[in-house]
Amino acid sequence: GAVVSQHPSWVICKSGTSVKIECRSLDFQATTMFWYRQFPKQSLMLMATSNEGSKATYEQGVEKDKFLINHASLTLSTLTVTSAHPEDSSFYICSAMRENGREQFFGPGTRLTVL
Amino acid sequence: AQSVSQHNHHVILSEAASLELGCNYSYGGTVNLFWYVQYPGQHLQLLLKYFSGDPLVKGIKGFEAEFIKSKFSFNLRKPSVQWSDTAEYFCAVNAPGANNLFFGTGTRLTVIP
Numbered sequence: 001g002a003v004v005s006q007h008p009s010w011v012i013c014k015s016g017t018s019v020k021i022e023c024r025s026l027d028f029q030a031t032t033m034f035w036y037r038q039f040p041k042q043s044l045m046l047m048a049t050s051n052e053g054s055k056a057t058y059e060q061g062v063e064k065d066k067f068l069i070n071h072a073s074l075t076l077s078t079l080t081v082t083s084a085h086p087e088d089s090s091f092y093i094c095s096a097m098r099e100n101g102r103e104q105f106f107g108p109g110t111r112l113t114v115l
Numbered sequence: 116a117q118s119v120s121q122h123n124h125h126v127i128l129s130e131a132a133s134l135e136l137g138c139n140y141s142y143g144g145t146v147n148l149f150w151y152v153q154y155p156g157q158h159l160q161l162l163l164k165y166f167s168g169d170p171l172v173k174g175i176k177g178f179e180a181e182f183i184k185s186k187f188s189f190n191l192r193k194p195s196v197q198w199s200d201t202a203e204y205f206c207a208v209n210a211p212g213a214n215n216l217f218f219g220t221g222t223r224l225t226v227i228p
Contacts, residue, residue, distance in 0.1 A: 032214055034214070034215075034216070042220065042221075043205060043218040043219060043220045043221050044159075044205070044216075044218045045218075046215055046216065046217075049214060049215065093158070093159070095159075095216075097214060102147060102164075102166060103149075103161065103164060104214075104216060105161075106151075106158050106159040106160075107158060108157070108158035109158055
């Protein structure tokens with residue numbers, strides 16, 4: 001299989017705090033990982049693409065200083081929402097792709113609620 | 116820029132009815148096409164994909180999709196839906212060599228027993 005996990009599955013935090021979300025490929029090495037954001041009843045919007053060992057590539061309109069992405073190993077990428085505000089509340093989904101792969105495998109998502 | 120359109124926002128069907136969900140994309144080159152399903156409370160799962168070859172693609176759970184290049188379409192079909200098919204369905208596209216996936220807005224399918 002190709003299993004991707006995310007932790008935590010949900011998190012509630014106070015405004016101004018930072019939250020880290022982990023994305024792990026459990027049974028394969030992921031040279032590329034992607035972070036998406038999904039608003040209620042809307043589609044997934046790509047936030048950034050991260051390649052192991054290099055800086056993430058952010059999509060237009062996504063603040064790289066607010067959404068810090070680290071892809072330090074072939075099985076782990078992290079998304080840190082810094083100084084979170086209520087408007088950052090959303091469902092964050094990661095996906096992972098093998099080297100030379102053409103298919104993305106998705107994690108279960110993390111629901112972030114900022115009070 | 117690539118975009119993906121799913122014109123059906125919410126489809127309600129009775130069990131055993133046939134299903135067709137529309138998906139159109141705007142991209143002039145060769146593309147890879149995907150349909151994903153998201154069951155309530157669960158993560159995205161791949162239903163089927165098209166990279167090349169036979170434009171009629173068979174997926175899991177009895178789903179199929181047909182790539183019609185001239186119409187820039189990749190519609191999803193199932194001859195007889197079940198209550199368990201109730202879910203959100205997303206069409207997605209990327210260009211070969213590009214990893215970015217562009218998703219449609221999704222279609223919610225409700226199957227009434």
